[in-house]
Each structure stands twice: as C-alpha cells, then as structure tokens.
Amino acid sequence: MAKNSIDAYGASGKTNVLNFEPGALHLINDPSHLLYDERIYLPLNEATILNIMELGVLEPIIVWKDPETGLSCVVDGRQRVRHALEANKRLAKEGKELLLVPGVVKRGSAVRMSQFMVSANEIRQADTPLGRAKKMAALLERGHDESDLALLFGCGIKTVLATLALLNCTQVVQDAVEANKITVTQARRLANLKPDVQREKVQELVAVADGTSGHTRAKQQREVMGDAKPRLKSRREITKALDSATGDYAAALRWVLGDEDSAKRKVNHA
Structure with a gap:
C-alpha cells in the first residue's frame, strides 16, 4: 500500500500550497494600507524574468484573503508575482x-499580516559572495556553462565571472570580501596580482x-587600487587661477x- 506524503517524507504535518494565476493576486498599492510596500514600484529585473520563465516560481508566496474586499492579497512575494x-x-x-504561482494561505488580522510581511523580508540571510562562488x-x-549560471543565479555573465x-x-x-571590507570587484582585480601583492594590497x-x-x-580605497581621479576645479576656482x-x-x-578665441590670441602674442 502506497504511503501518504507525510509518511513518505517523514514529515510531522502538512499545509496546503495553492497555485494561483498571477493576475488573480492582488498587489496592494495604497500607501495607507498596512500591507503596502513601496518596493512594488521597483523596476523589473530581466535576469529574474528569464529565470522564472525557465524554472517557474520556486518559493511559495504568502497570501491573505482580505475579509473586507474578498481579494487574495500578496503578503510576501510581490516581486515573484x-x-x-x-x-x-x-x-x-x-x-x-x-505559469502558476505557488502560495501558502495565512489567516489573521491585517496587523498580523503586516508582521508576517516585515519578518519575511528582513529575516532572510543572503548567501555570501564566496558561498555563491563555490556554488557556481x-x-x-557538473557540466553547466556561464550562461546557465547567469540564468540560475539571476545575474549577468560578467557577474558570474567576477x-x-x-x-x-x-x-x-576572500576573508576580506566575506567581512565586507572590500568589494567583489576589488577582489577580482586583486586576483590578477601575485599572491604577495594581493596580501599587501588587501x-x-x-x-x-x-x-x-x-x-x-x-x-x-580607489586610491589604494590606483583609481584615484583628480577633482575637477569649479569655474570660480579656474577664474581665480587665471x-x-x-x-x-x-x-x-x-x-x-x-x-x-581669446586663448588663441594670447598664445599668438606671447
């Protein structure tokens, strides 16, 4: 006899994950609403679009049915939608x-949903640059190329190489990058130097x-990397120097x- 999903995976329970048409979900754009998030107006990211076209929406969003309007509101996952x-x-x-968007339904007050919204966005811990590099x-x-990685990680090929x-x-x-003391771009440039020079520069x-x-x-840090640019003088400073x-x-x-024209005349009469 076939096992049910709880027994098959050794789980302790289950909840229903529903699939939604993206257009059926309500994205709140009223600034006075408790679930409003100004990031709803962020520009779309081309790499993310291509990733979703290829793999779908992998992480379920959180959905709440507003009892006052009957709308299925997105609590977490606006960008995925x-x-x-x-x-x-x-x-x-x-x-x-x-594509359909997987979603977990939460019940409760709008205040409670706002707590879910804030926590879902702020608690996440992003992968470190070195962790991403190791995964790449x-x-x-395993046979993937740089184009595959760009699609899977939602970035450009230049970012993959960097x-x-x-x-x-x-x-x-590597330790300095992990500690956020230097940038990935700086580290990439250091990678082209001899080990002793890398240690000195870092x-x-x-x-x-x-x-x-x-x-x-x-x-x-730009000066350390040899990228310092001379500050441009203002028109007032140039006039004074003249x-x-x-x-x-x-x-x-x-x-x-x-x-x-005046400059040419002065040179000609010098």
Whole structure:
C-alpha cells in the first residue's frame, strides 16, 4: 500500500500550497494600507524574468484573503508575482504554457499580516559572495556553462565571472570580501596580482575600511587600487587661477572656460 506524503517524507504535518494565476493576486498599492510596500514600484529585473520563465516560481508566496474586499492579497512575494506576470506575457507570445504561482494561505488580522510581511523580508540571510562562488564552481564541474549560471543565479555573465574570480584569490582576500571590507570587484582585480601583492594590497584596503565609511572609504580605497581621479576645479576656482596665470597655462585656462578665441590670441602674442 502506497504511503501518504507525510509518511513518505517523514514529515510531522502538512499545509496546503495553492497555485494561483498571477493576475488573480492582488498587489496592494495604497500607501495607507498596512500591507503596502513601496518596493512594488521597483523596476523589473530581466535576469529574474528569464529565470522564472525557465524554472517557474520556486518559493511559495504568502497570501491573505482580505475579509473586507474578498481579494487574495500578496503578503510576501510581490516581486515573484510581478516577474511572473511579465514572464507569462512573454510565454503567451511564444505559445507556451503559462505559469502558476505557488502560495501558502495565512489567516489573521491585517496587523498580523503586516508582521508576517516585515519578518519575511528582513529575516532572510543572503548567501555570501564566496558561498555563491563555490556554488557556481560546483555547477561548472557538473557540466553547466556561464550562461546557465547567469540564468540560475539571476545575474549577468560578467557577474558570474567576477564572482568565480574570488576562488582565484588568496585566503586573506576572500576573508576580506566575506567581512565586507572590500568589494567583489576589488577582489577580482586583486586576483590578477601575485599572491604577495594581493596580501599587501588587501591589508591597505582593510586598513582604510576600518577607519572610514561611505564616500570617504570608497575614495581612499580607489586610491589604494590606483583609481584615484583628480577633482575637477569649479569655474570660480579656474577664474581665480587665471588672475595670476601667464603664457600657455593661462591660454589653457581660458580654453577650459570657453574663451578659446581669446586663448588663441594670447598664445599668438606671447
């Protein structure tokens, strides 16, 4: 006799996961509603659309039936629904079967649903860059290529290559990325250097990160990486410098200010 699903999987219980047509789900856009989330207006991500077209919506959303309106409101999973809607538009044009969105129904007050909404978004822990790199490398070993990885991870091929480059870095560089002391882009550039140079550079980058933040941190780390750009002088600063400038330098300043004809005359009479 066949086992039921609880016995077959060794589960302790089960709930019903329902399948919804994306268009039948209500996305709340009223800012005064307890379940409003301004991210509903975020632009769609092309990589996510392609991923859903290929694999469907893998993680069930949370749905609540509003007793006042009778609408099936999305508590968690707005982006999955929005991207599924776009995916279905494209699948329809291709004459392919449309996707359904799996959803778990929750019951309770709007206040309780707002708690679910906040918690579902804030409790999640994203994979680390190095963790993603290891997963990508494992898939490559199983026969997938970079295009497959871009689809599976919802990113571009350049991002795939940048992430995989982490595995070519020394341990100290990998640790710095994991600790959010340097960026994946910086680590990828360090990967092209000799191991000793990597260790030297990352120590400088981490030292800057420990003592600064925001724009100051980014600027000083760019200097460490040799990317510092000279600050452009304002028109007022250039005009002031012109008061004491002579010769070709003065002509160049006049050219920057747009007085090219005047600059040429001054050079010709010098």
